[in-house]
Amino acid sequence: MEVITLSYPNDEMKSDLPESIAAIGFFDGIHRGHQKVIRQAVSTAQKEQKHSVVITFDPHPSVVLQKPKKEITYLTPYDEKVQIFERLGVDQLYVIHFNHALSQLSPEEFIDLFIHGLNIQHIIAGFDFTFGYKGLGNMENIRSMVDQNINVSAVEKVEDQGEKISSTRIRHALQQGNIDEANRLLGYSISVRGEVVTGDQRGRTIGYPTANLYVDEPYYLPRIGVYAVEVDWKGQWFQGMANVGYNPTFVDHLLKPKIEVHLFDTQQNLYGETLRLYWRKYIRDEEKFDHVDELIDKLKEDEHVSRQFFAKND
Numbered sequence: 329m330e331v332i333t334l335s336y337p338n339d340e341m342k343s344d345l346p347e348s349i350a351a352i353g354f355f356d357g358i359h360r361g362h363q364k365v366i367r368q369a370v371s372t373a374q375k376e377q378k379h380s381v382v383i384t385f386d387p388h389p390s391v392v393l394q395k396p397k398k399e400i401t402y403l404t405p406y407d408e409k410v411q412i413f414e415r416l417g418v419d420q421l422y423v424i425h426f427n428h429a430l431s432q433l434s435p436e437e438f439i440d441l442f443i444h445g446l447n448i449q450h451i452i453a454g455f456d457f458t459f460g461y462k463g464l465g466n467m468e469n470i471r472s473m474v475d476q477n478i479n480v481s482a483v484e485k486v487e488d489q490g491e492k493i494s495s496t497r498i499r500h501a502l503q504q505g506n507i508d509e510a511n512r513l514l515g516y517s518i519s520v521r522g523e524v525v526t527g528d529q530r531g532r533t534i535g536y537p538t539a540n541l542y543v544d545e546p547y548y549l550p551r552i553g554v555y556a557v558e559v560d561w562k563g564q565w566f567q568g569m570a571n572v573g574y575n576p577t578f579v580d581h582l583l584k585p586k587i588e589v590h591l592f593d594t595q596q597n598l599y600g601e602t603l604r605l606y607w608r609k610y611i612r613d614e615e616k617f618d619h620v621d622e623l624i625d626k627l628k629e630d631e632h633v634s635r636q637f638f639a640k641n642d
């Protein structure tokens with residue numbers, strides 16, 4: 329899959345682009361609804377022997393449009409998205425840089441630049457996709473904006489338990505520690521990828537060394553607390569328990585939550601290694617303990633609960 333970033337007003341489009349079928353959207357999470365849109369573009373392209381394309385945006389429009397600005401996090405930050413599109417068989421990914429100038433384009437100007445300009449012959453998006461200045465373009469009025477020979481397909485909503493699947497719904501599930509629900513809506517297991525960095529070297533002194541994960545992308549993390557997790561390290565799988573939190577027993581004011589994982593049944597030195605951590609089961613909220621001994625007792629309990637969870641689910 330080829331990845332091309334485009335920004336307005338700087339970039340000139342090439343003139344000899346192949347005829348393409350495009351799925352378009354922001355696609356945070358690439359959940360089952362998004363997958364339906366993308367799969368439809370890929371299969372239509374295969375049938376018609378054309379290129380399959382995803383057109384998406386970065387960063388999220390709210391970064392530009394929302395005041396005051398807040399830090400935004402994603403179910404699937406940029407690198408994750410690229411990997412998932414690749415797995416879905418997309419030939420070409422266009423990432424349109426979302427900036428103020430882009431937000432001012434009328435729906436017609438947007439279509440001219442990015443649909444006609446990229447030689448898109450068929451546009452596929454979710455039924456509620458909007459685009460252009462103030463989101464005035466939608467899946468109804470788009471038909472009057474595109475050239476006659478261009479097809480438009482709106483994919484109807486995908487539901488789960490009678491409700492629309494949405495990125496917001498997945499965020500709420502994660503906020504409640506409901507990993508099963510988030511994974512069911514996503515259609516795959518949510519994870520984070522990070523590099524093991526040095527922490528306060530305290531873990532080993534309390535009998536639970538923890539690999540501290542530095543994630544260099546803005547992930548939306550599940551609820552602060554303790555989880556049974558599985559870790560993929562270069563294709564080797566480990567079970568363990570992780571904490572997303574602020575270590576209030578030891579530290580007064582961490583600005584960002586830390587992600588740390590204790591892996592069961594290994595003493596591997598992992599500094600500098602890249603791990604992918606899959607959240608499996610929420611166990612409890614993080615607590616502030618008056619004594620380290622109480623934390624250690626709790627960690628023993630967490631280990632027991634996690635191992636029981638894996639014994640039942642293996």
Ligand SMILES: Cc1cc2nc3c(=O)[nH]c(=O)nc-3n(C[C@H](O)[C@H](O)[C@H](O)COP(=O)(O)O)c2cc1C
Pocket residue numbers: 527528529530531532536537538539540554555569570571574575576577578588589590613614615616617623627630
């Ligand atoms: C499964 C698990 C549960 C944890 N629960 C708590 C907790 O409830 N409260 C807390 O202050 N720290 C908690 N911690 C974090 C420990 O305080 C932390 O691992 C320890 O201070 C080691 O930090 P270091 O890796 O920087 O050396 C937890 C860690 C793990 C792995």
Ligand SMILES: Nc1ncnc2c1ncn2[C@@H]1O[C@H](COP(=O)(O)OP(=O)(O)O)[C@@H](O)[C@H]1O
Pocket residue numbers: 524525526527528529530531532533536537538539540589590591592593594595596597598599
């Ligand atoms: N079972 C294990 N789980 C996680 N890390 C382990 C384990 N065994 C050894 N380690 C190593 O020990 C380090 C964690 O030790 P710790 O004392 O918590 O130090 P730090 O504060 O730097 O994380 C990990 O980064 C890893 O290299």
